Structure formats: structure tokens, C-alpha cells
Amino acid sequence: MTSSTAQAEIAPPSAADNQRGVTRRILARAWSYTEMKLAAAVFLLLVALTLFGPLLIDASATKMSVADKFLPPLFMEGGRLPHFLGTDQLGRDLLLRSLVGLRNAFAIGVVSVIGMFILGCAIGIYAGYRGGWVDVILMRLTDVQMSIPVIILAITILGMSRPTAVSIIAVLILASWPVYARVSRGVTLAERQKEYVRAAKILGASDLRIMVRHIAPSILPPIAFVAVLDVARMMIFEAIFGFIGIGIQPPTPTFGTIISAGTQYLLNAWWITIVPGVLLALALGSLNLMGGVLERARNHILQGGE
Amino acid sequence: MAFAIEFFLRRISQGLVIVLLVAFVIFTLLRIVPGDPIRIILGPMTPASVLEQTAKDLGLRDPILVQFGRFVGQVATGDLGRSFIRGLQGGSAGGSQDAAGYNPESRASVAELIGTALPYSLQLAGLGILFALLVAVPIGMAAGLRAGKWPDRLGLYVSSLFVSLPNIWVAVVLIFLLSAKADLLPAIGYRGFSYTIIPAMVVAIELSPVMIRAISVSVAANLGEIYYDVGMVRGLSRWTMIFKHVLRNAAVPLLNLFGAQMIGMLLGGLFVVEYIFSYPGVGMLTINAVFQRDFPIIQAVAILASGALVAINMLVDFTSTTIDRRLKF
Numbered sequence: 001m002t003s004s005t006a007q008a009e010i011a012p013p014s015a016a017d018n019q020r021g022v023t024r025r026i027l028a029r030a031w032s033y034t035e036m037k038l039a040a041a042v043f044l045l046l047v048a049l050t051l052f053g054p055l056l057i058d059a060s061a062t063k064m065s066v067a068d069k070f071l072p073p074l075f076m077e078g079g080r081l082p083h084f085l086g087t088d089q090l091g092r093d094l095l096l097r098s099l100v101g102l103r104n105a106f107a108i109g110v111v112s113v114i115g116m117f118i119l120g121c122a123i124g125i126y127a128g129y130r131g132g133w134v135d136v137i138l139m140r141l142t143d144v145q146m147s148i149p150v151i152i153l154a155i156t157i158l159g160m161s162r163p164t165a166v167s168i169i170a171v172l173i174l175a176s177w178p179v180y181a182r183v184s185r186g187v188t189l190a191e192r193q194k195e196y197v198r199a200a201k202i203l204g205a206s207d208l209r210i211m212v213r214h215i216a217p218s219i220l221p222p223i224a225f226v227a228v229l230d231v232a233r234m235m236i237f238e239a240i241f242g243f244i245g246i247g248i249q250p251p252t253p254t255f256g257t258i259i260s261a262g263t264q265y266l267l268n269a270w271w272i273t274i275v276p277g278v279l280l281a282l283a284l285g286s287l288n289l290m291g292g293v294l295e296r297a298r299n300h301i302l303q304g305g306e
Numbered sequence: 307m308a309f310a311i312e313f314f315l316r317r318i319s320q321g322l323v324i325v326l327l328v329a330f331v332i333f334t335l336l337r338i339v340p341g342d343p344i345r346i347i348l349g350p351m352t353p354a355s356v357l358e359q360t361a362k363d364l365g366l367r368d369p370i371l372v373q374f375g376r377f378v379g380q381v382a383t384g385d386l387g388r389s390f391i392r393g394l395q396g397g398s399a400g401g402s403q404d405a406a407g408y409n410p411e412s413r414a415s416v417a418e419l420i421g422t423a424l425p426y427s428l429q430l431a432g433l434g435i436l437f438a439l440l441v442a443v444p445i446g447m448a449a450g451l452r453a454g455k456w457p458d459r460l461g462l463y464v465s466s467l468f469v470s471l472p473n474i475w476v477a478v479v480l481i482f483l484l485s486a487k488a489d490l491l492p493a494i495g496y497r498g499f500s501y502t503i504i505p506a507m508v509v510a511i512e513l514s515p516v517m518i519r520a521i522s523v524s525v526a527a528n529l530g531e532i533y534y535d536v537g538m539v540r541g542l543s544r545w546t547m548i549f550k551h552v553l554r555n556a557a558v559p560l561l562n563l564f565g566a567q568m569i570g571m572l573l574g575g576l577f578v579v580e581y582i583f584s585y586p587g588v589g590m591l592t593i594n595a596v597f598q599r600d601f602p603i604i605q606a607v608a609i610l611a612s613g614a615l616v617a618i619n620m621l622v623d624f625t626s627t628t629i630d631r632r633l634k635f
Contacts, residue, residue, distance in 0.1 A: 265484055
């Protein structure tokens with residue numbers, strides 16, 4: 001028993017080591033782009049702001065103050081400290097509201113992408129590895145899921161109940177796992193034929209062990225790079241849900257509710273809608289640029305480039 | 307010909323199963339998620355006994371499978387049912403005026419409601435795709451033909467920028483700039499074709515990044531193929547090669563993309579954009595239906611949307627197998 005496990009270790013580490021080398025080369029290649037460094041810097045700055053900003057600014061994201069309502073941002077005439085980006089229709093500080101909204105959006109985006117990545121890849125690897133009727137059923141299931149537009153699913157579930165962060169994350173995972181299942185199944189089909197998998201099998205490794213210890217580590221990193229782009233997509237969905245009124249409920253600030261409330265005051269106080277959006281676009285832009293560069297670097301390395 | 311018949315028979319039967327399952331999922335979700343339509347139909351002042359009686363009359367207290375069976379039978383005869391809420395004139399009825407009793411005949415048929423809204427949605431979708439192509443084709447082609455050079459980077463920047471602009475925000479910014487400030491175009495509601503333009507721009511900004519990326523990747527990939535070098539060696543000009551061969555071969559992955567990704571995105575985009583602009587299409591009809599618990603409308607739209615997705619994917623697969631016979635179905 002012990003000897004067979006020990007032997008099973010022999011073949012796989014080489015594949016996994018090789019994969020680790022590839023991952024490192026992709027990251028190195030990506031880092032060589034100026035865009036990557038710039039995007040990473042903006043991203044880290046924003047993360048730091050969402051974490052420490054609320055401690056440094058002497059104002060409240062939820063406390064209303066009628067005397068301070070409709071204050072313009074500092075760069076306009078009439079703006080005053082501590083309201084760097086002005087205040088909204090109820091006198092709440094817009095920078096703080098945006099930062100709290102950004103923090104919630106980040107959290108929802110990251111957690112939901114991790115969830116859909118794990119669920120989708122687990123199903124995909126299982127389907128690809130087992131093949132046969134298991135594969136057929138699971139893939140038809142992805143067909144069904146992909147034939148329901150995300151927005152219809154989301155408004156059906158969230159619009160009928162009181163939405164919470166948990167139910168929003170659940171909806172996003174439910175709507176988006178099939179893409180990961182498809183991709184990881186495709187790669188698993190190819191990977192299953194490789195020598196190290198057969199070697200592990202001959203050496204007596206269980207199916208579960210082969211899937212978790214051998215196939216997953218070698219196929220997941222390239223998929224994970226692209227998942228960065230999905231974090232941004234999920235953040236946009238979170239904003240849309242908030243706008244329609246099926247996102248996290250007030251008084252917790254979200255971009256969707258900030259933007260939708262501000263539309264009523266567009267002519268006199270345009271900054272309520274426009275300014276928070278710039279911050280959100282900056283966050284999404286840095287994520288998308290990083291994701292885009294990582295994807296290019298991955299394609300470059302996987303196609304045999306240095 | 308035999309090929310086409312076999313293809314369609316097989317795919318249509320698969321497609322019907324998928325649509326049926328989607329319908330079942332949405333049907334079940336509507337009934338297990340909290341929110342009782344009866345209360346909205348009859349209004350808050352109705353006694354509990356009347357509520358229960360109406361719910362029973364409408365069949366909403368039967369087991370879900372029974373309800374679903376009845377629904378499928380009804381749809382199979384071409385009847386999508388009647389709205390719970392919307393009156394024959396299209397406006398929202400319901401509430402206290404029905405407290406005395408609910409008469410389903412006083413409600414608009416779902417097929418008619420969707421039939422009225424659909425042309426608006428198609429117009430918006432068509433114009434949106436047109437705008438997106440106008441932006442994406444030149445940028446994507448340039449990026450693909452000059453991979454690694456500045457047009458390629460431009461493609462990366464433009465698509466990263468557009469994909470980072472949330473449609474709700476773009477919509478409000480465009481309303482502010484083009485409508486409120488400059489007074490160039492109308493924005494909210496619909497009273498003529500010009501009301502489609504700003505919403506279509508928002509749809510286009512959402513669609514174009516995917517198009518740019520797909521066009522540039524598939525054009526660049528084809529330039530790297532051996533047939534391209536062979537053509538050049540045979541003395542064909544670069545432009546002949548590009549227009550006669552590269553574009554044709556690049557079209558297959560593009561078509562696939564249109565089916566798999568774009569239609570889903572387009573549907574989602576339309577819903578949100580129509581809601582923001584109060585544009586009287588299917589999206590706004592559906593979102594309002596959700597807030598009013600108007601089950602028949604939601605069910606019908608879900609069936610039609612997934613049916614459209616399945617049908618378009620089928621056509622796309624058929625077209626790509628005709629362009630490139632090596633592909634199997």
C-alpha cells in the first residue's frame with residue numbers, strides 16, 4: 001500500500017513541476033508589459049483605499065446631513081473638506097460611499113468567481129475524466145444553464161426575494177459555472193490521454209487522486225488567469241443588480257444604487273452619478289487590463305513562445 | 307441536402323429538450339421563490355378567503371408538476387396565456403379595483419404583449435449590432451493584421467476600456483452629455499426612431515470589446531497558417547490573400563462567437579438598457595413583470611429567449627459546417 005502510493009508520486013511531480021514552470025513563465029511574461037505594472041499599481045492603490053480610506057476620512061457613508069446635501073466635489077467651486085468628491089442628495093459623502101461600494105463589489109466579485117471556478121472546474125474535470133453518459137448528462141446540463149440569460153435568472157430569483165450578498169453570489173455562481181465546466185472538460189479530455197495520467201493509473205492511483213492531485217494542478221492555472229476578467233464582469237453585474245433594485249439593499253452603498261438615485265438629480269448635481277462611476281470604471285479597467293495581458297502572455301507561452 | 311435534413315432533425319429535437327428544461331427551471335423557480343402573485347392581482351385589502359379561492363381557481367395551489375404539465379399543454383397549442391396584471395389596453399390593472407373578483411378575460415394576452423414589444427427590441431438590437439460592427443471591424447482587422455504592433459495595442463486598450471464601462475453608467479453619462487446638456491438626441495421612452503440611438507450606443511459599447519478581440523485573434527491566427535505563406539510564395543498579393551482567404555477562414559470562429567457569447571450578452575444588455583431608458587421592448591416588459599409577479603409573461607419570455615439562443619446556435623453551427631465541411635456536428 002505504502003509502496004504503491006510512493007511510486008505514484010514519481011511520475012506526476014514532473015508534470016506538476018513542469019506546470020509550475022509554465023505558470024511562472026506566463027507571470028514573468030505578463031509582468032514584462034508596462035500595462036501590467038500600471039494596472040497592478042492602480043488596482044493595489046484602489047484596494048488600499050477601500051481598506052484604509054474609511055478610517056482616514058472624517059465623514060460617514062450612511063449618515064445623512066441635510067445641511068451638506070448636493071455639495072460638489074473639491075475641484076469644483078463650492079466644494080469643501082472633508083467631502084473630496086462631494087455629497088449626494090442626502091448629504092452623505094460620495095467618496096466614502098463609493099469606496100464602501102467598491103469594497104462590497106470586490107468582495108462579491110472575488111468570492112463568486114472563486115465559487116464558479118471551483119464548481120465549474122470540478123464538474124468539467126469529472127465529466128471529461130469519466131466520459132460516457134456522465135459526460136453527456138453534465139454537458140447537456142451546461143447547455144440548459146447557458147440557454148437561460150443571466151439577467152432573466154437573476155431578476156427571477158433576486159427580484160422575488162429580498163436580495164442579500166449571499167443570494168447575489170449564489171445567483172452569479174449558478175449563472176456562470178458552465179463556462180468553466182466547458183473549458184476544463186475540454187482540457188481534461190486531452191490531458192487524460194497523456195502518459196503521466198496513464199502511468200499514475202497503472203501505478204494504482206485512484207480516480208479521485210488522479211483528478212485532484214494530477215489533472216487539476218496541471219490544467220487549472222491557465223484557466224485561473226482568465227478568471228481575473230470574470231471578477232470585473234461579476235462586479236458589473238453587481239452594479240446592474242443594484243441599479244435595478246435587486247442588489248444589496250440600502251442603506252449599504254453599492255454603485256448601482258448610488259448611480260440610480262443620482263439619475264434624478266442629473267441636471268443640477270451630475271457628480272452624484274458620474275463621479276462614482278469613474279472610480280468603478282478605474283477598478284474594472286485595471287482588472288480587465290491585467291486579465292487581458294495575462295491572457296495574452298498565456299497564449300504566447302502555451303503556443304511555444306519564450 | 308440529406309446532410310442538412312439530418313442536421314436539423316437532430317438539433318431541433320435536442321433544442322426542444324433544452325427549451326423544455328429551461329422552461330421547467332424558470333417555472334419551478336417562480337413558484338418556490340417567495341412572492342405570491344395573488345396578493346398583487348387582488349390588492350392588499352382582499353380577505354384571505356378570497357385570495358385562496360382565486361389562487362385555487364387559477365391553479366396556483368396545484369402541485370408544480372401538474373401546473374407545469376398544464377402549462378406545456380397550453381403552450382403546445384400556441385397559447386402563451388394571459389397576463390396576471392396587465393389589462394387589455396396594456397396598462398397595469400390589478401390592485402383594489404379587482405377586490406370584488408378577478409376575471410382573467412380582462413387581461414391582455416401574453417402573445418400580444420410580447421408581439422407589441424418585440425419589434426422595438428429587435429430595432430434596438432439591430433442598430434446596436436450595426437454600431438458595434440462599425441467600431442469593431444476596423445479596429446479588430448487592424449489589430450489582427452499588425453499583431454504585436456501599435457494597432458494591436460490599440461485594440462487591447464479600446465476593448466479593455468469599453469469592457470470596463472458598466473452599461474448603467476455609460477447610459478447615464480450619454481443621457482447627461484447628449485440629451486440633457488447638448489440636447490442632440492432624445493433619451494427616455496419612445497416617440498420615434500431617434501429614441502433608439504442612445505440606447506443602441508450603450509449596447510454597442512457593451513458588444514464591441516468581444517468583437518474586437520475575436521476579430522483580431524482569428525485574423526492573426528490565420529496569418530500564421532501555412533496556407534498564407536504558400537499563397538504568398540505562389541505570388542498572390544497580400545491583399546488578395548487577406549480578402550479572399552483569410553477573411554473566409556476567420557469567419558468560422560467569429561460566427562461561433564456570435565452564437566455562443568454575443569447573443570447571450572445582447573439579451574442581457576437589452577434587458578438592462580431598455581429598463582434604464584424606459585424603452586418599450588421585451589426587456590422592460592419582463593423586468594416590470596418580475597416586480598409585479600406576473601408569472602405568465604416571465605415564463606413566456608424565458609421560453610422565447612432560450613428558444614432564440616438555441617435556434618441561433620443551431621443556425622451558426624449549420625453555417626460553419628457549410629463554410630468548413632471538416633467540422634462535425
